[in-house]
Amino acid sequence: MKETITKHISIDPITRLEGHGKIDIFLNDNGDVENCYLMIPELRGFEQFCVGRPVEEMPRITTRLCGVCPEAHHMASAKACDAVFHVEPPSAGRKLRELLYNVFFAGDHALHFYALGGPDFVVGPEAPPAERNILGVIGKVGLEIGKKVIQHRAHYSAIMEILGGKKIHQVTSIPGGVSKGITEEERKKIEGYVVEMVEFGKFSLKIFEDIVIKNKAYVDLIMSDAYSLKIYSMGLVDDKNRVNFYDGKVRVVDCNGKEFVKYSPKEYLDNVAEHVEPWSYLKFPFLKKIGWKGFVEGNEGSIYWATPLSRLNAADGMATPLAQAEYERMFKTLGGKPVHATLATHWARLIELLYASERALELVRDPEITSQDYRTIPTETPTEGVGIVEAPRGTLTHHYVTDERGILTKVNLIVGTTNNNAPIAMSVKKAAMGLIKKGVQVSDGILNKIEMAFRAYDPCFGCATHTLPGQMPLIVRIHNKDGEIIQELKR
Amino acid sequence: MAKPKLALYWAASCGGCEVTVLDIEEKILDVAAFFDIVFWPCATDFKYKDVEAMPDKSITLCLFNGSIRNSENEKLARLLRAKSVVLVAFGSCAHEGCIPALANLTTKEAIFKTVYLETPSTVNPEKIFPQPTTKVKEGELEIPVFYEKVKSLDQVVDVDYYIPGCPPQSFQVVAVIEAVIDILKNGKPLPPKGTILGAGDKTCCDECPRIRKEKKIKKFVRPHEIIIDPDECLLDQGILCMGPATRSGCGALCVKANVPCRGCYGAPPNVQDQGIKMLSALSSVIDSQDPEEIDKIIGTIADPTGTFYRFSMAHSLLKSADL
Numbered sequence: 001m002k003e004t005i006t007k008h009i010s011i012d013p014i015t016r017l018e019g020h021g022k023i024d025i026f027l028n029d030n031g032d033v034e035n036c037y038l039m040i041p042e043l044r045g046f047e048q049f050c051v052g053r054p055v056e057e058m059p060r061i062t063t064r065l066c067g068v069c070p071e072a073h074h075m076a077s078a079k080a081c082d083a084v085f086h087v088e089p090p091s092a093g094r095k096l097r098e099l100l101y102n103v104f105f106a107g108d109h110a111l112h113f114y115a116l117g118g119p120d121f122v123v124g125p126e127a128p129p130a131e132r133n134i135l136g137v138i139g140k141v142g143l144e145i146g147k148k149v150i151q152h153r154a155h156y157s158a159i160m161e162i163l164g165g166k167k168i169h170q171v172t173s174i175p176g177g178v179s180k181g182i183t184e185e186e187r188k189k190i191e192g193y194v195v196e197m198v199e200f201g202k203f204s205l206k207i208f209e210d211i212v213i214k215n216k217a218y219v220d221l222i223m224s225d226a227y228s229l230k231i232y233s234m235g236l237v238d239d240k241n242r243v244n245f246y247d248g249k250v251r252v253v254d255c256n257g258k259e260f261v262k263y264s265p266k267e268y269l270d271n272v273a274e275h276v277e278p279w280s281y282l283k284f285p286f287l288k289k290i291g292w293k294g295f296v297e298g299n300e301g302s303i304y305w306a307t308p309l310s311r312l313n314a315a316d317g318m319a320t321p322l323a324q325a326e327y328e329r330m331f332k333t334l335g336g337k338p339v340h341a342t343l344a345t346h347w348a349r350l351i352e353l354l355y356a357s358e359r360a361l362e363l364v365r366d367p368e369i370t371s372q373d374y375r376t377i378p379t380e381t382p383t384e385g386v387g388i389v390e391a392p393r394g395t396l397t398h399h400y401v402t403d404e405r406g407i408l409t410k411v412n413l414i415v416g417t418t419n420n421n422a423p424i425a426m427s428v429k430k431a432a433m434g435l436i437k438k439g440v441q442v443s444d445g446i447l448n449k450i451e452m453a454f455r456a457y458d459p460c461f462g463c464a465t466h467t468l469p470g471q472m473p474l475i476v477r478i479h480n481k482d483g484e485i486i487q488e489l490k491r
Numbered sequence: 492m493a494k495p496k497l498a499l500y501w502a503a504s505c506g507g508c509e510v511t512v513l514d515i516e517e518k519i520l521d522v523a524a525f526f527d528i529v530f531w532p533c534a535t536d537f538k539y540k541d542v543e544a545m546p547d548k549s550i551t552l553c554l555f556n557g558s559i560r561n562s563e564n565e566k567l568a569r570l571l572r573a574k575s576v577v578l579v580a581f582g583s584c585a586h587e588g589c590i591p592a593l594a595n596l597t598t599k600e601a602i603f604k605t606v607y608l609e610t611p612s613t614v615n616p617e618k619i620f621p622q623p624t625t626k627v628k629e630g631e632l633e634i635p636v637f638y639e640k641v642k643s644l645d646q647v648v649d650v651d652y653y654i655p656g657c658p659p660q661s662f663q664v665v666a667v668i669e670a671v672i673d674i675l676k677n678g679k680p681l682p683p684k685g686t687i688l689g690a691g692d693k694t695c696c697d698e699c700p701r702i703r704k705e706k707k708i709k710k711f712v713r714p715h716e717i718i719i720d721p722d723e724c725l726l727d728q729g730i731l732c733m734g735p736a737t738r739s740g741c742g743a744l745c746v747k748a749n750v751p752c753r754g755c756y757g758a759p760p761n762v763q764d765q766g767i768k769m770l771s772a773l774s775s776v777i778d779s780q781d782p783e784e785i786d787k788i789i790g791t792i793a794d795p796t797g798t799f800y801r802f803s804m805a806h807s808l809l810k811s812a813d814l
Contacts, residue, residue, distance in 0.1 A: 002731075024630075024632060026629035026630055029524070034629055035627070035628075035629050037627070037632055039632060039633075039634050040634075041561065041563060041634040041635045042503070042560075042561075043560075043561075043602070043606065043621075043637055044503070044560070044591050044594070044595050045597075045602035045605070047602075047605050047606055048594070048597050048601055048602040048605040048606065049591075049593040049597050049602070049603075050593075051594060051597075052596070052794060052797060053593075053711060053792050053794055053797050054797075054798075055791040056713055056714060056715040057753075057794075057797075059803075060750075060753060061590055061593075063505075064505050064507075064589065064590040064591070064657070065505060065507035066505050066506060066507075066511070066608055067504070067506040067510050067511075067658060068505075068506045068507075068510065069509020070505075070507065081715075086717070111495040151517070154516065157514060164748075165745060165747070165748025165750065166744050166745070166748070167511075167514060167661070168507045168510055168511060168514075168658050169507060169657060169658070171744075171745050171748050171750045172748050172749075172750065174493075174714060174715050175715040177716070178713060179719065179748060179749040179750045180721070180748055181750040195632075196807060268612070268699050269611050269612060272612060273611075273613070273614045274612045274613050274614065275614060275615075275622075276607050276613065276615045276619045277619065277621075278619050278620065278621055278622045278625045278628065278632065279621070279625040279632040280621060280634065281620070281621045281634060281637070283606075283607075283613065288614075292614065330763055341535070353792075375718065377715070377716065377717070377718065378715060378716075399611070405793065406793075407609075407793065407794065410611075412610045412611055412612055414612060479625060
């Protein structure tokens with residue numbers, strides 16, 4: 001009997017992911033990928049140490065799950081608190097929250113496109129690593145646009161300070177509404193910035209069109225099998241099944257685009273469950289009604305993704321006109337809904353950026369936004385509640401149970417990227433299988449192409465690992481069966 | 492002359508400290524011009540191995556954010572201590588544990604049980620818990636060891652200075668960087684070891700624009716229970732505000748947003764324990780001389796431990812004996 005020699009490739013993006021994630025790829029003696037593991041070495045235990053805390057403090061505690069997307073936790077938490085206290089914020093309070101939230105999406109998605117995922121396309125997947133970063137993007141698209149990117153970020157921060165009280169780790173959303181309103185002067189300032197955000201969204205899509213869509217090689221890459229993953233798509237939708245980030249029902253469509261389920265936040269436990277593996281601190285969510293079937297694709301499997309692309313797949317359209325037109329164009333170009341091309345996530349992200357900006361503009365121009373009626377004082381006994389929002393990196397669920405004083409007795413969290421734990425592992429495996437072959441030297445370009453499968457998700461592991469400007473550095477070591485390094489590649 | 496070398500690292504943190512450094516905007520270019528950035532995981536691609544290869548004390552300044560939650564965090568803390576001349580605990584996690592250190596009120600076992608068994612969405616019939624090493628059919632997989640308690644950086648290695656805040660405010664980061672450049676460029680003396688940088692030397696109350704009266708608290712109320720007056724002292728309104736027990740430096744951002752301070756800048760000067768400081772501050776504002784009534788009024792505070800030590804649990808004198 002022939003002995004199988006397993007070679008071991010450890011993609012160990014030390015600087016960013018050693019502390020926060022690691023991918024191990026095992027090869028067999030044919031040089032094919034035998035298996036692939038995505039390991040997350042981080043755990044904080046918020047579900048346990050938040051027990052005993054007053055529930056109204058949660059929007060200020062859970063922001064510390066992630067300093068890159070604190071707004072998402074702040075908002076999911078505030079909504080869960082509303083539910084715990086059985087209270088609805090007044091219309092203006094709700095609109096102020098949704099305004100903050102959409103500005104956040106516009107800011108966060110821009111960060112990803114220009115600093116993280118974008119460089120692969122704008123500069124090129126096989127460009128020298130030193131150029132595959134935000135500076136390379138600016139070099140390619142011009143300094144003027146570079147300045148706009150920095151300005152966009154500054155405006156986003158300024159709006160967070162007005163609406164959220166702090167640029168990072170917002171404090172203003174509380175059970176029943178928000179702690180403060182805005183003046184007409186502040187409103188005007190925000191409006192000015194948001195008008196520019198809509199323009200920013202438009203020209204970002206134009207850049208994508210000119211550089212990516214008009215380049216056949218890129219479109220072929222996007223549509224190639226190595227970057228395709230046929231799984232269920234999840235996303236929050238409004239009552240007309242249009243994408244909404246702040247509120248609505250969670251809709252899941254299958255691999256053919258057919259609605260599998262649509263559930264309200266309080267029904268999440270009937271629909272989503274989490275699987276545990278001994279080699280990762282991060283659990284693997286799956287569709288509960290199907291049950292855990294392992295890391296398998298298709299309608300028979302129970303794996304879903306929750307990303308910009310999955311949200312567009314799961315919805316029937318966008319609620320704002322410019323984003324709707326782009327939505328239609330994307331699906332027409334890529335051959336109809338649903339799209340399973342992981343790399344199309346970048347395109348979907350820009351469409352969401354435009355939607356978020358347009359929606360923010362509607363809200364900041366709403367006459368009610370400066371109303372001083374932004375809070376409802378809870379009067380009922382607190383019990384239990386679930387809050388769901390779309391985080392940029394996936395559907396975010398906060399579930400709290402309290403005693404009659406509103407002191408937490410149980411906490412459960414399913415965080416954005418956690419939804420994508422299995423899909424990311426599967427995408428990386430697929431890309432690795434497509435690219436690593438016997439006799440093929442694992443070059444930097446190949447490595448980056450494997451990493452692109454990963455980066456499309458904009459992963460934020462433990463809601464802590466988040467790649468900021470620059471690229472994810474990698475070391476790949478290929479070992480023989482005795483553990484000797486036979487090839488090492490660094491970049 | 493060779494440029495001074497700068498390293499930035501994050502251990503168990505949320506990433507907010509990294510974002511706050513980026514939020515110094517164009518000043519980041521001054522940093523890049525003055526320093527040779529030798530290690531910054533989120534922005535450059537120097538590796539852990541490169542740091543190991545550096546001679547001891549070859550990094551001039553290391554800004555270390557995040558607490559020590561697992562074996563990986565500790566390994567990096569020890570490595571960067573050895574390689575750095577000046578090691579700064581940057582942000583509340585490295586300084587005194589921050590919110591993740593609320594986990595010190597519970598145990599590792601309880602955390603694992605809750606997260607991997609009892610949370611209602613978890614389906615784990617075989618009671619599988621993550622392990623430092625797992626044998627799979629293709630080989631062996633390793634993840635770091637999760638510690639019993641969260642530690643601040645100075646509970647693991649010797650720390651030279653602290654920059655408090657969750658996160659430290661960008662304008663304070665700029666001020667510290669400018670001061671460091673001045674020291675290195677002009678040969679000025681370093682501040683005494685242990686100095687808190689990038690913060691004030693008073694309390695948050697000194698930065699608070701609200702009007703204070705003679706405080707007479709009969710009962711504490713929670714922020715969601717009342718419409719908060721935007722101009723009156725929050726404690727005067729019966730809302731527990733950590734301002735009197737918190738170092739100045741942020742610009743009183745939370746109270747200006749009409750919510751109470753929660754103490755992220757840590758204890759004020761000459762105070763070892765933030766919670767004890769808060770308790771003594773409260774004793775002077777409670778409207779009673781009767782010990783029984785005082786106890787009753789204090790009893791209306793929801794979760795005093797988790798509030799008084801919201802950000803400083805790792806440094807608290809309450810910490811359990813096994814820490």
